[in-house]
Amino acid sequence: MKKLFLMVLVSCMALFANAETRKVSSPDGKLVVTLNADGGKLTYEASYDGKVLVTKSALGLKTDMGDYTQGLKLLNAAEGKKQEQYTMRNSKASVVDVNMNTIKMTFSISGCKRIMTMEMCVGNNDIAYRYSFDSSNDGSKDEPRRVTVLEEASAFNFPDYTTTFLCPQIDGNNKGWMGTKPSYEEEYKPDAPMAVKSQFGLGYTFPCLFRVGNDGWVLVSETGTGSSYCGCHLSDYSKANGYTIAFPDKSENHGIGSTTPAFSLPGATPWRTITLGSTLKPVVETTIPFDVVEEQYKAHANMKPGRYVWSWLIWQDNSANYDDQVLFINTAAAMGFEYCLVDALWDEQIGRERMAELSRYAQSKGVSLMLWYNSNGAANNAPQGPRNCMSSSIAREKEMAWMESIGIKGIKVDFFGGDKQQTIQQYEDILSDANRHGIQVLFHGCTLPRGWEKMYPNYVASEAVLASENVYFGEYHAKKEGFELTMHPFSRNVVGSMDWGGTMMNRWLNKEDQPGKRHRRYTSDTFEMAAAIVNQTSIQCIDMQPSNLESLQQFELDLLKNMPTTWAETKFVDGYPTKYAVLARKSTAGNWFVAGLNGEETARTLTLNVPMLAGKTVTYYTDEALKKGQQFLNPVKSTAKVDNKGNVKVTIQGMGGIILTDL
Numbered sequence: 001m002k003k004l005f006l007m008v009l010v011s012c013m014a015l016f017a018n019a020e021t022r023k024v025s026s027p028d029g030k031l032v033v034t035l036n037a038d039g040g041k042l043t044y045e046a047s048y049d050g051k052v053l054v055t056k057s058a059l060g061l062k063t064d065m066g067d068y069t070q071g072l073k074l075l076n077a078a079e080g081k082k083q084e085q086y087t088m089r090n091s092k093a094s095v096v097d098v099n100m101n102t103i104k105m106t107f108s109i110s111g112c113k114r115i116m117t118m119e120m121c122v123g124n125n126d127i128a129y130r131y132s133f134d135s136s137n138d139g140s141k142d143e144p145r146r147v148t149v150l151e152e153a154s155a156f157n158f159p160d161y162t163t164t165f166l167c168p169q170i171d172g173n174n175k176g177w178m179g180t181k182p183s184y185e186e187e188y189k190p191d192a193p194m195a196v197k198s199q200f201g202l203g204y205t206f207p208c209l210f211r212v213g214n215d216g217w218v219l220v221s222e223t224g225t226g227s228s229y230c231g232c233h234l235s236d237y238s239k240a241n242g243y244t245i246a247f248p249d250k251s252e253n254h255g256i257g258s259t260t261p262a263f264s265l266p267g268a269t270p271w272r273t274i275t276l277g278s279t280l281k282p283v284v285e286t287t288i289p290f291d292v293v294e295e296q297y298k299a300h301a302n303m304k305p306g307r308y309v310w311s312w313l314i315w316q317d318n319s320a321n322y323d324d325q326v327l328f329i330n331t332a333a334a335m336g337f338e339y340c341l342v343d344a345l346w347d348e349q350i351g352r353e354r355m356a357e358l359s360r361y362a363q364s365k366g367v368s369l370m371l372w373y374n375s376n377g378a379a380n381n382a383p384q385g386p387r388n389c390m391s392s393s394i395a396r397e398k399e400m401a402w403m404e405s406i407g408i409k410g411i412k413v414d415f416f417g418g419d420k421q422q423t424i425q426q427y428e429d430i431l432s433d434a435n436r437h438g439i440q441v442l443f444h445g446c447t448l449p450r451g452w453e454k455m456y457p458n459y460v461a462s463e464a465v466l467a468s469e470n471v472y473f474g475e476y477h478a479k480k481e482g483f484e485l486t487m488h489p490f491s492r493n494v495v496g497s498m499d500w501g502g503t504m505m506n507r508w509l510n511k512e513d514q515p516g517k518r519h520r521r522y523t524s525d526t527f528e529m530a531a532a533i534v535n536q537t538s539i540q541c542i543d544m545q546p547s548n549l550e551s552l553q554q555f556e557l558d559l560l561k562n563m564p565t566t567w568a569e570t571k572f573v574d575g576y577p578t579k580y581a582v583l584a585r586k587s588t589a590g591n592w593f594v595a596g597l598n599g600e601e602t603a604r605t606l607t608l609n610v611p612m613l614a615g616k617t618v619t620y621y622t623d624e625a626l627k628k629g630q631q632f633l634n635p636v637k638s639t640a641k642v643d644n645k646g647n648v649k650v651t652i653q654g655m656g657g658i659i660l661t662d663l
Helices: 002-017 281-285 322-335 352-364 393-406 421-436 468-473 475-479 481-485 525-534 554-561
Strands: 021-025 031-036 042-048 051-059 061-063 073-087 095-109 112-122 126-133 146-152 163-166 189-193 208-212 216-223 243-246 262-264 271-277 306-310 339-342 368-374 410-414 440-443 459-462 539-543 567-576 580-587 592-598 604-609 617-623 635-641 647-652 657-661
Touching (some): 051 216, 271 281, 306 322, 468 475, 525 592, 525 617, 567 604, 580 604, 647 657
Parallel strands (some): 306 539, 339 368, 440 459
Antiparallel strands (some): 021 031, 061 146, 126 271, 163 189, 208 216, 567 580, 617 635
């Protein structure tokens, strides 16, 4: 009898212990999230295909209303579904079907009337969660109607054998060009242990990629960040807590603005996103940055995708003059490209009156101009102009009305000050103001986009990456171009459009494209053309120089003239971060492009499975093996037969590329 009593007691204790535990599974049942609210603290863990990829990790917020990381009382846990379809013109897929299981857990704490809700969505390979506060109002004068978030407990913990692919967060203490850091332009370290401290002691920029041994891959990021929050990143790793959400450093934006976000109630934080899988396929193909956010306004005009030329990348500051821009407009027209970007100093070296004339000339050639601007105000010390045109609503309205009057279709705004809420508001204000005048927006020297392609329909892309200008600036980065461009398909470009800044067709990085004046390009022509497919953005820089019209082979010119920039589908084919990457994209016109990049110096032979091309004879662009005495790989065009199972054997030369297409 005593033994039976003990068994019943243990059973009752087990039931009590699990009374506040909830499991949320993906629609296919492979991804399981276990939420536990016992002891007044909320935690979660996630397993995929029976393997734990995210170990026990904390949830919750500390606010000026109260501490929602402990003493939580679970009031309700409501399960549901999120099923919808949406369309996009400027991301990796044009039509997306969302199918997720959801849970909303509501909590109260002692001493505060506001209820916190932790909302979580679980898809077949994705988790997204955020916190919100209710809109109840009992009429009392002391009820909070706004909140400052002092700290997020939100954590991401992994098994001890996990390795990382991370980019360190840097502070804003006058580092970089004229104090324009942070701008998400630091170097990745591949396959690093978690315990290694970040380079600058401030953690890591989103997105963050983790390899959980042979069990799988995890990508952590955030989405839905607008003017009511700051941009966040991950802290350094600690054994006790894993990685946690970190707010901007006080030095960002030259010390101006708060490091903690605040918003009106009712309101919500951005979404924390986790993509998991046994391979890299779900990481590359995820649409979670857009699945859980909403459009903030309608496009005022038709936002046209396309290609642009850009004199500055090779010809630099002096090229912002009328005559040189005519040469590049003519190059764009000869290639059938839609845009020409006129970079910094045009206000001094061309002037506004002649810019109107230049815009009319471009339009006569079927080309539209995009103009560079300094974000400025108090954000940076960069001297390049136009300055102080984007830092206040009055100045922006005047400038954008002028641009609309002369037919300018896009702007590139550069040199932002970090991730504080004040700076995020500037991004949103620029986008909203530009939309009223039918102007598309690119950002450089900037933060990561966080669902902005869907939120703001005139948003194009952000740099937020150690980009092509660094290939020009120094031989070190020219040699690392392959490393960088085989990292971003698995991380940076996964979560948002990336303006890398140029498919460079000059072999020598000087105006004359001749040896002796500057260092060379270390990638092949085919690598560069394939990069225009691997790097996703709806307005792609094809950095054609006027001389390239004569120096390139005709089949290269033909391919670049027909290079798509909008995609109906994206598929992962093969790859490993910083070593090689092969992606398949279906253009919105219906043609498939399989593009591969080799980031290493040794040739790599692969058997690719590309079922979308099964049984077809396709056009095949590749590189000949380097012969004795040659400095550059020679591109070649041929055909390849894909067998009925969708398999095809290819060789990607060191720092070379491949393209297979049914175009």
